[in-house]
Amino acid sequence: MRGRNLLIGGLAVFIGLIAVYLVNSYFSGREAQQEREAEANRLVQIVVATQDFQFGTQLTSTNITLRNWPANSVPEGAFVSVEEATRGGRVALRPITAGEPILASKVSGEGGRATLASILPEELRAVSIPVNQVSGVGGFVRAGDVVDVLLTRQIPGEGADRDDQMTNVVLENVLVLAIDQVADENQTEPSVGSTATLQTDITGAQKLVLAGQIGSLSLVLRNVENQLVGSTETITPSDLGGAGYYIPARDSNAGTSAAAPAAPSGVVSLPRRPSGPTMSIVRGTEPTTYEVKRKGGF
Structure with missing residues (x-):
């Protein structure tokens, strides 16, 4: 009976040790995760625009500022101080919107000018x-x-x-x-x-x-x-279409057809067909009707 009690007691101690180990492992993992999240969410300061920049706008201490930014997502070429961004009279080479990070690729170098050749x-x-x-x-x-x-x-x-x-x-x-x-x-x-x-x-x-x-x-x-x-x-x-249509020269006084000139190359001139299409041209108050001849006899 006594041996049985010792066995049960030893088993309980063993299970308790396992439970303590698991709990410690859990909290240790949580702490490590929280440390990683804190590092990922760590903020740094970079230079951003406080107004919209157009091509040629000069960077000054009045139109840029420092703003907190997640350390793990800082864009390449960002400036970390206003002094660095304004040094040498840098100017914008691309449009920059308010709140956007100032990047080296969007501004001129020190002493640079906003010229078309620079972009x-x-x-x-x-x-x-x-x-x-x-x-x-x-x-x-x-x-x-x-x-x-x-x-x-x-x-x-x-x-x-x-x-x-x-x-x-x-x-x-x-x-x-x-x-x-x-x-x-x-x-x-x-x-x-x-x-x-x-x-x-x-x-x-x-x-x-x-x-x-x-x-x-x-x-x-x-x-x-x-x-x-x-x-x-x-x-x-x-x-463009309509290449077979032409209007021959007419006698403007009588309003009747004069001797028709030779049709343009590749155009077949048809005999007069009164039932064909016509067009009227008004000179002053006198209308004159002309027949419109078309290629193909349609």
Whole structure:
């Protein structure tokens, strides 16, 4: 009987020791977890903007401040003191919103100036082309947009006249750096400019300069997520439809048909058909009716 009691007592002590060990392990794990969470949530101070910055805004002690930031999520290039951020007269090279961290990649170096050249990648160039309300997409092209550039010019050849035009794509997927002298990507209100500055390589810059000398350039706004290129088709008047229609010369005094000139190349001139379509032209108060001849006899 006594041996049995000793066995039960020993077993109870053993179970108690296991329970103590498990409890200690649990609380030790909790403490370690809490220490890790405290380290992760530890706050440091970094420099942030207190107002919206535009391209060229200088950093001063009045428009930036120190703010607490989680230590494990401090962005690369952040400044940790106002003195460091303002040293040498740094200026913004990109738009910065209020409350956003000031990063070295978004400001100039010490003694730097806000110039367009300072934000260009080393291998690329900035080139300007003339635009107007039509070629500039009604003023909706802004800095930061992506466009295609079209060239409209006369078709080469001795037989081509003023109406023989063609349009082809010069460059695709080109970044707009500025409209006139506005390089603010946050400016979204439509504004008609006279000059668009585009970012391209040296070959693209040469194409744009030459194209501007031999024809008129137009911008085509595209979705910034659309990276597809390869639109090399050239468009001529024959691609617009209606190439078989023409109106022969008429005697303006009698209002009757004069000797019809030879039809344009590739157009079949049909005999007079009174039931065909006509058009009326009013000169002063006198209307004159002309027959409109069409290709194919329909």
